[in-house]
Each structure stands twice: as C-alpha cells, then as structure tokens.
Amino acid sequence: MIKQHLQNLALTKLSQTKALLGLLEPFIQDKASIDAVLNKEYKIAIVANMSAGKSTFINAMFADDILPAYSQATTDCPVYIYSDDNPDNDKAIIEFMDDKKSVELSKDEVKHQLKFYARKDSSELDDKYKSVKEIHLHWDFFSLQNHDNVHLKFVIIDTPGPNNTDEFQDKHRDITKNIIQEEADMVLYLFDYGQIDTNLELSKGNIWDMIKQRKERDAGFEVFFIVNKIDMAFEDNRSIKEIKSSKTRDEFYQRLKDFWFFHENKAIEKIRNSAIKYGFSNPNIFTASAEYQKLVRMKAITSDDKEKLNTLKTLFKGVFKDDWDTELIDYLKISWIENRTRLHLDNIEQNILENVYHNIEVMLKNAKLDCADTSNKLKISYMPRNPNTKHFDKKTGKWISKDNTI
Ligand SMILES: Nc1nc2c(ncn2[C@@H]2O[C@H](COP(=O)(O)OP(=O)(O)OP(=O)(O)O)[C@@H](O)[C@H]2O)c(=O)[nH]1
Ligand SMILES: [Mg+2]
Structure with missing residues (x-):
C-alpha cells in the first residue's frame, strides 16, 4: 500500500517527492547529497560564434528586446537567466571584475540598462557599465518557465561568441570554454545560416573542439544543434533555376512550395555530417529564425520591423494560402525547440525520480517502516528532508496534521 503510494508519487512530481521524503526523514542518511540532486538547477548554455544570434534567440524566448543584440x-559576459512565473521577481544582479560593488537593477531598470551592462566595453560606454564579470537575470520567458517547485529548475545562459578578433577574444573564448566544459548540463549550439560553411570544421580551441572534449568525458552530454537565421535561405531558394524562371506570381509561389526547405535541408545535412563526425551518432538538429520569432511574439515593434515581418507574411500567404500562419510558426521553430527542451528536462527529472524511487524501494525491502524507531537508519541516496512536511493525506492530496497516517 505504502509502496504503491510512493511509486505513484515518486514517478509524478518532483515537489511531491521532496515532501514525501520529508516524511521518511528518520530513515535518511546523507541528506546533503540527496538535497543537491533534487534541488539541482539544470544549466542550458546557448553557444555560438559571434553574431550567430544567441542573444536574439533568448530575446525571442522572452518575446522582448532585453539582451543587447547587434x-x-x-x-x-555570461548572463544567467532564471525564469519563473511571477513577474514580481524580475530583476538583475550585476557582478564586476574590479572592486565595484554589485548592482541590483529593478524590473524597469533592466529594460533600459541591461543592454549597457551586458555589452562589450568601449570608449562610448560610461564607466559604471564596464568590467562586468557576470549577470544574474530574473525574467519571464514567453513559454518555457520554471513553475515554482513543480519541475526540475533550469537556468539559461547567454554566452559571448568566442571568435571575435579584437582584444576581448581570449576572454570570450575562456568564458565559453569554461561554461561548455565545466558548467553546462546541456548546450544549444547555434549556427548562422549565412556562415555555415566556415563553421563546420573542427579546429583546436573552436566550439566544436570544446563540445567534442566534453562529450568524450560525458557521453550523455546533450547538444541541440540549431541553424539560426534560416530566413536567409529564402534568397538562396529564390535563385533555384525553376523558381527564378517563374512567369507569374502564382507560378512563383507554387514552385517555391515545390522546392520548400531546399537550402534549409542542405544546411541541416551539413551540420548532421559534422556532428556525426565529431561524436554525435544521432544529432538533434533544428532550424530557427530568432529575429522573426521575436518580432512575431513582441507586443510592440517599430514600423520598419512591421514592414519586414509583413514581407515574410505575404510570402507565406502566397505559398500556403489559408494555412500560412501555422506554417509560419512552424518555420520559425522556436516554439518547437522550447517544447523539445521541456521534454528533455522532463526526461531528466523522470530519471532523477526513478533513481529516488529505486532507493526508496530498496529501503522498504530492508527496513521496518516505523517512524518512532530512528535507530534503523539505512544508507540510501537522493533523499532530502522537507522541513515543512507533516503527513500526506491521500484523500485530499495535501500534507496535513501529524495524526493522519498513510
Ligand atoms: N536575418 C536574421 N538576422 C538575425 C537572426 N537572429 C539574429 N539576427 C541578427 O544577427 C545579429 C547578431 O545577433 P546577436 O543576437 O547579437 O548575436 P550573438 O550570437 O548574441 O552575438 P555575440 O553576442 O556578439 O556573440 C543581429 O543584428 C541580429 O538582429 C535571424 O534569425 N535572422
Ligand atoms: Mg550576444
């Protein structure tokens, strides 16, 4: 009976499992390591060479222009982003490399000032924005959220592109390398569609090399490969002979449909071949247009951006007629990547819960479950104490008075 209950709970929700483990606290040893596993923040780093669109990609996830993108x-510097579903928590904490005291920005200040703190130091920049070591940003994503204490928590990290040729190149490379090799649990590796051929080769110290080294150490290391700026493939598709020679508008749209995703697929194939060559036998590859996804999601955009977006919408209307809007969202792909990331996080959480459940099961097999007798301590892993927990009432599904037993 208890076992069944444990099984149902342990395999559904992380928060319920934590509460349940509080109840079993008298039997738990090695609490710290269990807490560490259950309270872990799963770090997802967005990495790419400079200007591939990392910050724009995150702005698209925000549906707002928060991070600087030029x-x-x-x-x-790295920007660690913590998202929850409470907009009252929105703020940023800026830490510096020199002896400046860290700064906290309110929600309003984030909108206007974060761009200056996060961007490269230059002579035009006021001294107060310079020498930033890292930024901790609490901001709401459009769809992918941490729901308080329900799921495994995640943190998204924006990183500097390591291949610039100015005096900051070593700093940017070291930051990205450290994040890929020591900090991130997962990476979204972005490519600029327009630069794809120059970014396929593995060479010493480049991002492929950093990822390959991590993968060799940690076979389960997950990477999503994303070809960004996929909207640029339209120009390449337009130059396909059959499309170029269309005589009427209708014929043009029909041929565009016939050759739909032609150069996009070529880009995917190039990434696939490289990923396989560098140790990913079955790589997850996506395309995306961070810039257009951001514009579609933003509440207010400039008239220039409106015009840009309308040109794209006209093209989709011409090709897909009534289905144009679903096809457009599918093409921009960020919702799809967010869903796949959520699925990945759910899988990780499931693995943790199954591990916990396995340990509980082992304990139940070996122990007499008597909360009054704390002498019978067994070594199990992954079992923290929830200090607020009393007892779980299976009728109401709530933790209530001490007298109720399961
Ligand atoms: N056409 C197009 N342009 C994009 C897209 N995503 C980003 N850009 C543009 O690419 C440029 C670079 O974008 P960023 O987001 O700053 O790139 P980044 O990878 O963060 O660059 P660094 O911070 O320098 O490493 C900006 O001018 C963006 O507007 C996209 O999907 N399509
Ligand atoms: Mg950036």
Whole structure:
C-alpha cells in the first residue's frame, strides 16, 4: 500500500517527492547529497560564434528586446537567466571584475540598462557599465518557465561568441570554454545560416573542439544543434533555376512550395555530417529564425520591423494560402525547440525520480517502516528532508496534521 503510494508519487512530481521524503526523514542518511540532486538547477548554455544570434534567440524566448543584440561582437559576459512565473521577481544582479560593488537593477531598470551592462566595453560606454564579470537575470520567458517547485529548475545562459578578433577574444573564448566544459548540463549550439560553411570544421580551441572534449568525458552530454537565421535561405531558394524562371506570381509561389526547405535541408545535412563526425551518432538538429520569432511574439515593434515581418507574411500567404500562419510558426521553430527542451528536462527529472524511487524501494525491502524507531537508519541516496512536511493525506492530496497516517 505504502509502496504503491510512493511509486505513484515518486514517478509524478518532483515537489511531491521532496515532501514525501520529508516524511521518511528518520530513515535518511546523507541528506546533503540527496538535497543537491533534487534541488539541482539544470544549466542550458546557448553557444555560438559571434553574431550567430544567441542573444536574439533568448530575446525571442522572452518575446522582448532585453539582451543587447547587434551585428558586431556584442555580449561580453555570461548572463544567467532564471525564469519563473511571477513577474514580481524580475530583476538583475550585476557582478564586476574590479572592486565595484554589485548592482541590483529593478524590473524597469533592466529594460533600459541591461543592454549597457551586458555589452562589450568601449570608449562610448560610461564607466559604471564596464568590467562586468557576470549577470544574474530574473525574467519571464514567453513559454518555457520554471513553475515554482513543480519541475526540475533550469537556468539559461547567454554566452559571448568566442571568435571575435579584437582584444576581448581570449576572454570570450575562456568564458565559453569554461561554461561548455565545466558548467553546462546541456548546450544549444547555434549556427548562422549565412556562415555555415566556415563553421563546420573542427579546429583546436573552436566550439566544436570544446563540445567534442566534453562529450568524450560525458557521453550523455546533450547538444541541440540549431541553424539560426534560416530566413536567409529564402534568397538562396529564390535563385533555384525553376523558381527564378517563374512567369507569374502564382507560378512563383507554387514552385517555391515545390522546392520548400531546399537550402534549409542542405544546411541541416551539413551540420548532421559534422556532428556525426565529431561524436554525435544521432544529432538533434533544428532550424530557427530568432529575429522573426521575436518580432512575431513582441507586443510592440517599430514600423520598419512591421514592414519586414509583413514581407515574410505575404510570402507565406502566397505559398500556403489559408494555412500560412501555422506554417509560419512552424518555420520559425522556436516554439518547437522550447517544447523539445521541456521534454528533455522532463526526461531528466523522470530519471532523477526513478533513481529516488529505486532507493526508496530498496529501503522498504530492508527496513521496518516505523517512524518512532530512528535507530534503523539505512544508507540510501537522493533523499532530502522537507522541513515543512507533516503527513500526506491521500484523500485530499495535501500534507496535513501529524495524526493522519498513510
Ligand atoms: N536575418 C536574421 N538576422 C538575425 C537572426 N537572429 C539574429 N539576427 C541578427 O544577427 C545579429 C547578431 O545577433 P546577436 O543576437 O547579437 O548575436 P550573438 O550570437 O548574441 O552575438 P555575440 O553576442 O556578439 O556573440 C543581429 O543584428 C541580429 O538582429 C535571424 O534569425 N535572422
Ligand atoms: Mg550576444
């Protein structure tokens, strides 16, 4: 009976499992290591060479222009992003490399000032924005959220592109290398569609090399490969002979449909071949247009951006007629990547819970479950104490008075 109950709980929700483990506390040893596993923050780093669109990709996840994104090397320090579903928690904490005291930005200040703190130092920048070591940003994502205490918590990390050729190149490379090799649990590796051929080769010290080394050490290390700026493939598709020679608008749209995703697929194949060569036997590869996804999601955009977006919408309407809007969302792909990331996180959480459940099962096989007798301590792993827990009432599904037993 108890066992069944444990099984149902342990295999459903991390938070319930934590509470349940509080109840079993008299039998638990090695609490710290169990707490560490159950309270772990899963770190997902967005990595790429400079200007591939990492910060834009995260802005698309925010549905807002929060991080600086420009056509030259921009991001200068790691930005750790913690997302929950409470907008009152939104703020940023800036830490410096020199002796400046850390700064806390309110929600409003984040919107206006974060861009200056996160970007590369330059002579135009006020001294107060310089020498930033790292930024901790608490901000709401559009769809992928940490729901308080329900799921495994995740942190997204924006990183600087390591291949710029200025005086910051060593700093940027070291930050990215350290994050890939020591910190991240998973990486989203972005490629700029327009630069794909120059970014396929593994060479000493480049991102492929960093990822390959990590993968060799840690076979389960997950990487999603993402070809960003996929909207740029339209130009390449337009130059396909059959499309170029269309005589009417209708014929043009029809041929565009016939050759749909032609150059996009070529880009995917190139990444697939490299990923396989560098140790990923079955790589997860996506395409995305972070810039357009951001514009589609933002509440207010400039008239120039509106025009840019309308041009893309007109093209989709011409090719897909009534289905244009679903096809457009599918093409931009970020929702899809967010869903796959959520699935991945759920799988990780499931693994942790199954591990915990296995340990509980072992304990139940060996122990008399008598909370009054704390002498019978067994070594099990992954079992923290929830200090607020009293007893779990299976009728109401709530933790209530001490007198109720399961
Ligand atoms: N066409 C197109 N442009 C994009 C897309 N995503 C980003 N960009 C543009 O690419 C440029 C670089 O974007 P960022 O987001 O700053 O790139 P980054 O990878 O963060 O660059 P660093 O911080 O310098 O490493 C900006 O001008 C963006 O507007 C996209 O999907 N399509
Ligand atoms: Mg950036």
